[in-house]
Amino acid sequence: MTDLEPAAAVEEALRGNGISVESLSIDESVSLTYLTAFPDVEPDHGEVGRAVTTFLELAQSDEWEPTTVEATILRSEGDVQATWRLEADWIQAYNDYTLDDEELSQRVLDTLYEGGDA
Template sequence: MNDLEPAAAVEEALRGNGISVESLSLEESVSLTYLTAFPDVEPDHGEVGRAVTALLELTGGDWEPITVEATVLRSESDVQATWRLEADWIRAYNDGALNDEELSQRVLDSLYEEGGE
């Protein structure tokens, strides 16, 4: 991680991957809310992937993996979806126990579309 405060470094990494961060907090987990560039009915998997990639890149340095709870907004008060990235998944990925496809599938399996089941 760079010399920024942890939350600022996470936000910078996300913004650098084209994620429009609305709010971010780091406590027991990362709580991330971002405004999608694709306000369709379904969330854009590529955009979710870019957010995950940004977070994974941070764990290659000094940042200890923690669970990420993400909320995707179409607009300020319109939630499109939520998704999770578990700390254990990050560790398994970094250790080589999960490949790109397996990690992606876990994140997509956690995806909950508002108005969906």
């Protein structure tokens, strides 16, 4: 992945983990929009977990400099299922072993907002 631009490398990693990326931009933070494979009323926590894990792995392998991730989950074009956030300091704490899986998962789930505008 090191031959790719940061956004392309992140997108490739997400797609490799089964995340259907619709749009991705990296500036001060990461803005991710993806189409869910589970267009139910509630977002699939496993799918959110795969996306989060992708960012954690990229940061651990120094392929991406951790920044806050703002994600929007779509059921279909224009139909927002939910949004969630992964803070840069949570990524750092997790990779420093000061934040465990359960705590990180709970923090991300606490940011989950179902429906509405992104």
